[in-house]
Amino acid sequence: MRPADGYAGVPRWVAAVAVVGALFVLLPLAAMVTRVNWGQFVPLVTSEASVAALLLSLRTSLAATVLCIVFGVPMALVLARSAFRGQKILRSLVLLPLVLPPVVGGIALLYTFGRRGLIGQPLEAFGVSIAFSTTAVVLAQTFVALPFLVLSLEGALRTVGTRYEAVGATLGARPTTVLRRITLPLVLPALVSGSVLSFARALGEFGATLTFAGSLQGTTRTLPLEIYLQRETSPDTAVALSLVLVVVAVVVVSIAHQAGSTKYLRGAL
Amino acid sequence: MNRLALAAVAAAALALVGCAAQPSAEPSATADSLEGSITVFAAASLKTTFTDLAERFEAEHPATTVGLNFAGSSDLVTQITEGAPADVFASADSKNMTTLTDAALNAGDPVDFATNVLEIAVPPGNPAGIESFADLANPDVKLVICAPAVPCGAATVTVETAAGVDLAPVSEESAVTDVLGKVTSGEADAGLVYVTDVIGAGDAVEGIGFDESAEAVNTYPIVALDDSAAPDVAQAFVDFVAGATGQKVLAAAGFGTP
Numbered sequence: 001m002r003p004a005d006g007y008a009g010v011p012r013w014v015a016a017v018a019v020v021g022a023l024f025v026l027l028p029l030a031a032m033v034t035r036v037n038w039g040q041f042v043p044l045v046t047s048e049a050s051v052a053a054l055l056l057s058l059r060t061s062l063a064a065t066v067l068c069i070v071f072g073v074p075m076a077l078v079l080a081r082s083a084f085r086g087q088k089i090l091r092s093l094v095l096l097p098l099v100l101p102p103v104v105g106g107i108a109l110l111y112t113f114g115r116r117g118l119i120g121q122p123l124e125a126f127g128v129s130i131a132f133s134t135t136a137v138v139l140a141q142t143f144v145a146l147p148f149l150v151l152s153l154e155g156a157l158r159t160v161g162t163r164y165e166a167v168g169a170t171l172g173a174r175p176t177t178v179l180r181r182i183t184l185p186l187v188l189p190a191l192v193s194g195s196v197l198s199f200a201r202a203l204g205e206f207g208a209t210l211t212f213a214g215s216l217q218g219t220t221r222t223l224p225l226e227i228y229l230q231r232e233t234s235p236d237t238a239v240a241l242s243l244v245l246v247v248v249a250v251v252v253v254s255i256a257h258q259a260g261s262t263k264y265l266r267g268a269l
Numbered sequence: 270m271n272r273l274a275l276a277a278v279a280a281a282a283l284a285l286v287g288c289a290a291q292p293s294a295e296p297s298a299t300a301d302s303l304e305g306s307i308t309v310f311a312a313a314s315l316k317t318t319f320t321d322l323a324e325r326f327e328a329e330h331p332a333t334t335v336g337l338n339f340a341g342s343s344d345l346v347t348q349i350t351e352g353a354p355a356d357v358f359a360s361a362d363s364k365n366m367t368t369l370t371d372a373a374l375n376a377g378d379p380v381d382f383a384t385n386v387l388e389i390a391v392p393p394g395n396p397a398g399i400e401s402f403a404d405l406a407n408p409d410v411k412l413v414i415c416a417p418a419v420p421c422g423a424a425t426v427t428v429e430t431a432a433g434v435d436l437a438p439v440s441e442e443s444a445v446t447d448v449l450g451k452v453t454s455g456e457a458d459a460g461l462v463y464v465t466d467v468i469g470a471g472d473a474v475e476g477i478g479f480d481e482s483a484e485a486v487n488t489y490p491i492v493a494l495d496d497s498a499a500p501d502v503a504q505a506f507v508d509f510v511a512g513a514t515g516q517k518v519l520a521a522a523g524f525g526t527p
Contacts, residue, residue, distance in 0.1 A: 114454060116456075214413065214440025215416065216440050217441075229416050232341070232418045232419050
């Protein structure tokens with residue numbers, strides 16, 4: 001347990017409080033596992049509705065993650081590498097979905113992309129309808145997941161600093177070359193862990209989807225929505241599917257942790 | 270002495286505010302022995318009526334307080350069976366009440382106190398021109414209904430079968446309030462909700478009744494719960510809801526009599 005230099009560093013009472021905190025997180029999960037109907041577990045999670053929800057969730061979360069990378073990387077670069085008036089305010093606003101209740105995000109999206117929304121109404125005139133479609137689910141997930149990628153990537157960009165980039169530039173590399181050959185490889189671990197976190201957040205998205213996209217099997221009813229619905233009639237199914245989500249989340253978090261570790265960082269360099 | 274007078278004035282004021290149209294409530298005359306506080310767990314669709322009824326009940330019995338907890342009926346049953354402190358349970362369907370009585374958590378037998386039927390809700394102006402239940406099957410109509418797993422969805426399936434119409438909704442929501450929300454925001458052209466939801470939404474939606482709704486009448490039962498700290502207050506509230514005042518308030522909100 002003790003580090004090599006012999007100094008434990010953590011007073012016993014701090015460790016004791018930490019254990020209580022850890023139990024607070026782990027006990028509810030353990031309590032859920034005790035309610036799983038193991039005899040019926042496989043039939044419950046492989047029912048047609050469950051599989052449809054799981055596949056839809058994976059598909060939409062993947063699409064949302066791609067959108068997060070496409071828009072999040074430039075956003076993080078601008079926030080970390082440039083200085084302009086109102087940058088601090090802009091950063092706070094961009095990170096807003098992180099602290100916003102998802103249902104509020106759903107309402108905001110509805111007034112933007114809904115049938116009578118800011119952008120939705122003109123789109124409707126062209127025959128494009130977003131509400132109640134899988135696109136709406138992806139939009140809701142991207143909205144809540146984007147800050148995770150921007151936040152982790154921006155932090156990494158600030159930590160690695162601009163030393164190597166400056167050297168590259170003095171050697172005659174164009175900004176795009178510096179970005180491609182120096183900056184992005186440097187922050188690759190953070191990009192991977194940020195993407196994985198965004199994927200996990202998208203997978204768990206519930207409030208904004210329910211408010212904005214609706215709920216229809218195979219089109220908009222993702223795994224969290226299926227769990228919410230199954231709770232009404234079949235608590236066993238809800239618990240079984242919840243366990244599936246927990247397992248996926250544990251896998252995702254451990255991948256993100258691995259990718260973010262210094263060992264991986266050195267390997268990437 | 271002063272406090273008593275003050276309480277009497279407050280009670281009289283409450284009675285005046287709460288029920289100007291109800292001269293039978295004379296708190297000073299009854300000088301009732303009811304005392305204590307109860308928590309009522311009631312289906313989400315009862316929010317407006319039960320908030321009103323709780324105020325009237327407290328005005329009639331000044332020594333009581335009524336706390337209210339609103340949620341979907343199945344959520345409430347789960348909460349009660351998991352040990353939530355409730356004294357009265359009012360369900361939006363008999364199925365959830367049966368779950369509760371099967372767990373033997375009730376004191377006495379449930380009483381049916383209201384009924385509700387489905388109605389078509391459309392945004393103001395009825396942009397899709399819906400006139401009948403059969404119009405809902407039009408593929409151009411964006412229809413939102415409740416999922417079959419929840420009470421309003423079960424009623425929808427019954428009506429659908431009775432009418433011989435095949436509905437193709439764009440969304441099956443897990444709560445009737447979510448269906449209403451999709452209609453009031455204009456996202457959906459039509460939704461199937463309860464008559465009381467249409468009345469409660471005011472000008473935000475228009476209601477269109479249809480004959481087939483009589484095929485699926487939802488009955489609301491209420492019961493006092495075992496293990497109550499104030500069993501007499503709980504039973505009094507149940508009787509109050511099933512009694513004249515309760516029925517009048519419920520009827521005004523669009524509920525039918527069982």
